[in-house]
Amino acid sequence: MKITGIRATPVNIPLEAPMWWTGGYYPGTSKTIVEVFTDEGLTGLGEAPSTDVVDLIGAMGEALKGKNPIDIAACERVCVPPWQIVQNTDDARVVKAFGAIEIALWDLRGKAWNEPLCNLLGGKVREKIPFTEYFSFRPDREMSAEEVADYCVSMREVHGSTFFEGKLILGDPMLEVRTVKLLRERLGDEAMIRLDSNMQWSVTTARWVLREIEPCNVRNYEDPVATFEEMAQLRQHSIVPFSTHNPDLRRAVALGVPDYFVTNFAVLGGINRAIRFIGACEAMGVGFWCYSGDAGICTAAYLHVSAATQWIKEPSQSLFRWQVGDVIEGGPFRQRENVVDVPDGPGLGVAIDQEALAHWARHYSDHGPLDHFCDPSSPGRHRRIPLH
Structure with missing residues (x-):
């Protein structure tokens, strides 16, 4: 061939x-x-x-x-x-x-x-792969602690979801703390709650936030501050685990933080290099789970590698519920009671939907790449969130 x-x-x-x-x-x-x-x-x-x-x-x-x-x-x-x-x-x-x-x-x-890909990687150690539901502040949707909590409760009632991760990013540490406390109260002790700050806090503010939310049994806090060195300072004050998208294993081992890496396989150089990276993480006692926001092809790769890799024990991130389209037949994936089945067809087990591919390619051609730095109230301008 x-x-x-x-x-x-x-x-x-x-x-x-x-x-x-x-x-x-x-x-x-x-x-x-x-x-x-x-x-x-x-x-x-x-x-x-x-x-x-x-x-x-x-x-x-x-x-x-x-x-x-x-x-x-x-x-x-x-x-x-x-x-x-x-x-x-x-x-x-x-x-x-x-x-x-x-x-x-x-x-x-x-x-x-x-x-199927998982068989090429040694076979399945698990049949179903866990993912988190996502929550955040969304204009005209959920812009208060109560609305975020209501949304998560509805995901539990409708889809059986008990794993949650989200961004509570409006530049207000008190709002974040109040929302986390309300989430724990409304979801109960058994629900998993993980947070992602996207490096919005200073060390001083992050120390205060972590102290306030620690009784809420937060499973993980992703990038609470800007650097591994600042995470190492925070580790002296908090038992909450940290994660990051920056896959620098050498620094993580040297500094003792973060506790988990969350990344995309292509960023690591492909599936083969991802498996080797995950194996190195296992040897060093650093956890790993997969990124969110991908289309169905990369998600299928996550499913197969997670199925064949015992070290990926935590749920991976997911924006599945919010994605309005995909490029694979039957996509996007959707979790039910926290999990998604591993595709059982050969290779990744997914097929391209050429009509959908053409549709979303036209969307790109007509609108350009989606800008992640915009202020919706002032198109074309960057939104400045006050950092603490």
């Missing part, structure tokens, strides 16, 4: 309503969908977490024409410089670009051998 071409399609995946985060408001995500074509009629599907890699994926596609897609290591050598060089440059696009292609190559391998 030989690669005959690669197509990279930028798409938007909007949310039903934007949510506030430290940079402004977050209306959804823009992704690059990858299709790797072969001379045997099989097509592998991949996904990059951004659209700044479209041209680079196209160039890699030209370099990979005629190559054997089953030989993933050889394909990486064609596209990616020696890793010690990659790790010492400021441009991570080459890693993301090949990481998206590499996911597609694994999908092709599973299709060629008629096996």
Whole structure:
């Protein structure tokens, strides 16, 4: 089997309503969908977490024409410089670009051998994969502690959800504390509550917030401050675990924080490098779970790797409930009673919906990438949330 071409399609995946985060408001995500074509009629599907890699994926596609897609290591050598060089440059696009292609190559391998990806990775250690519901302050939806709590209660009643994670980001630490206390009161002791600050607090404010919410049994706080060094200061004052999207394992081990990494497989360079990274985390006692906001292709990769990897014990993040579309048939995924089944088809077990792909590609073409730094009351301007 030989690669005959690669197509990279930028798409938007909007949310039903934007949510506030430290940079402004977050209306959804823009992704690059990858299709790797072969001379045997099989097509592998991949996904990059951004659209700044479209041209680079196209160039890699030209370099990979005629190559054997089953030989993933050889394909990486064609596209990616020696890793010690990659790790010492400021441009991570080459890693993301090949990481998206590499996911597609694994999908092709599973299709060629008629096996689901999790079987290629050693088999399942779990049948169903847990995910959190998301909550946040959303304009015209939930803009108070009471409305956020009402929303989470409704998710429990309608979908059986008891795992929750969210951003309580309006620049007001007292509002965050009051909302967390109300969530614990309304959801009861058994519910999981995780928080994500997107680095909005100073060490001083974060210390106060953590002290106030510690009795609420918060499972994890993602990026409460801006750096690992500031997290290390906070660790002296709080037992609440911390997580981050910055996958710097060396610093985490040296400083003793964060406790978990939360990231995207393409960011790590693909499935193979993600598995090696997770194995290194296991050896160092650092936890791992998967990112949110992806389309169905990358989510399917999360499902298979989580199914085959014992170390991924915590629920991964999820914006499934809020995503208004997807590029896969039957998407987006939706959890029920906290879990999603692992697709049982060959490879990733998902198929591209060409009509949906064209629709969301037109959305990208018409509107450009979704801007995560906007003020909805002043289009074109960045929203400045006061930091404490």
